[in-house]
Amino acid sequence: MVENRPFLTFLAHLVLILGVAFVALPVWIAFVASTHDQATFLGGSMPLWPGSNMWETYRTILTDGVPNSGTPPLTMMMTNSLIMALIITFGKIAISVISAFAIVYFRFPFRVLAFWIIFVTLMLPVEVRIMPTFKVVADLGLLNSYAGLSIPLIASATATFLFRQFFLTIPEELVEAARIDGAGPMKFFRDMVLPLSQTNIAALFVILFIYGWNQYLWPMLITTDEKFYTVVMGIKRMSDVADSDPQWNFVMGSAMLAMLPPVLVVIFMQRLFVKGLVEQEK
């Protein structure tokens, strides 16, 4: 639809600008808050322009942490978050590509049953099975470890299901041509399935990374050692102080930094992602 009416153009832009403002304003306020000292914020007035305390705020949270609310330096928490998010992302992609490959291309006993069991796990995210999962992780001695942080979150079938649907669209003739060209199952997986799934993998990477990075409830449950705190739960701890006012400048600064990696992933992967979409066959 190509319309060229000034009023509609104006209206469209207005709606878009309002939308952007709606999303961006809180982020801006958080940024501004992180550049003033604590007193300004608690004084009741909300400055709209950055103050002079930015360097001090970020230096403190990155290197010293906020000791009076029991949070370690942000560099450590961000590293933990990164490790957790990456293990979840790669673990999930690896397992789901392989299991989808097995389900689509191999005829083994109870194949359909296996698929349905995987499918049922779609209805059981961590939040639903949190008690039993916690018990299992605790019994395995995985509390306060990267494995404990990430493995329970890897176990779900969304990605398997997605890859299965994609593999079913790969033409049968392509499989046959590869068979005639002497590609066994493993070669076929490496030379055909993986390269063809590139776009899907990139898209899933973005989704899963953000999913892993934003985990809140689970890390809170299983980490008691601050060496394993993640940044999202760290922000919460920072604002939960017992006897004094929360240090909002530090909280907001941490929030700004916590937003950064997901944004970078989206920006960086988007190029790959769009390229993949454009290069898609047909």
Add this chain to the structure above:
Amino acid sequence: MAGIKLSAVKKTYPGSSEPAVKGVDLDIQDGEFVVLVGPSGCGKSTLLRMIAGLETISAGEIVIGDKVVNTMEPAERDIAMVFQNYALYPHMSVRQNLSYGLKNRKMARSEIDRRIEETAAILQIGDYLERKPRALSGGQRQRVAMGRAIVRDPAAFLFDEPLSNLDAKLRLHMRGEIKHLHNRLRTTSVYVTHDQLEAMTLADRLVVLNNGLIEQVGRPLDLYQKPASTFVAGFLGAPAMNLMEAEVAEGALMLGGAALAGGLQARPGRVTAGIRPEAIRLRAEPGNFRLDYVEELGGTRIVHGHIGAQRMIAQTDLATELSDEMTAELPGAELHFFHAETGQRL
């Protein structure tokens, strides 16, 4: 290069009661170009895919060269296949598409390069070796698909309707190229099509399949001139042969009480008689033939009409004058006679 021998080959798909291929014997000579032709669902693809090793063989034996290949993997059979939708690897360049099968066979880099050069020259695809398939036209993709087969230098080429995704003009052109290519390479080829014109022009030997069984095998012209059954008679040739339920009495062909042709050697009795449209001689003077409509082909005309209640199609040159009532003459030597019940040639 090698011959291919099929003995009593059968195929029943799991879960279906009727076999798709019901016992086929076929001896394909080394270097021969054999075309399998027949209506949709007659089992052409199934037979070809059994030779390729993409379908299991329910009964019988397939020999390629001097090896029984029944249980061999497709890659071990030394065949190459060209698919209807080309099945090029979309993420690989043309060069990679060609070299993939060779690399998997652990061929030396220099030999692979040499073969790709050679194949590219034969098929004139040298200009786009580095392109991905999506950046090629349908005709170019078709060439690459053929290139992928040629570069392997296999014992046999298997084609499953390789031209049916091309437009009419390009199809004609590629048909010529395949013929030319075969004359040059002389690789044993099995070619599946349901286009009888393609079948006639390409084949050294034509195999007409019907409902999972071979109806007739032979040189295209032999099949055209001496069809073994009404099925083959009706299948080969466009427009199709006229077939009519008739009677032979006292050396004449009787249709609806009128004699159509005389002086015949055929045995008296009920028959199915056939005559090719181009064998019918039409004259302008009013007679037995009622004209319904005419199709102009440019160089010739297809005249649709009736003799009595029998539909009849004739092909004439432009010089023949047309009118609503005409006389059709059916030369006795051009008539084919088939058994009225079984449809077999008499």
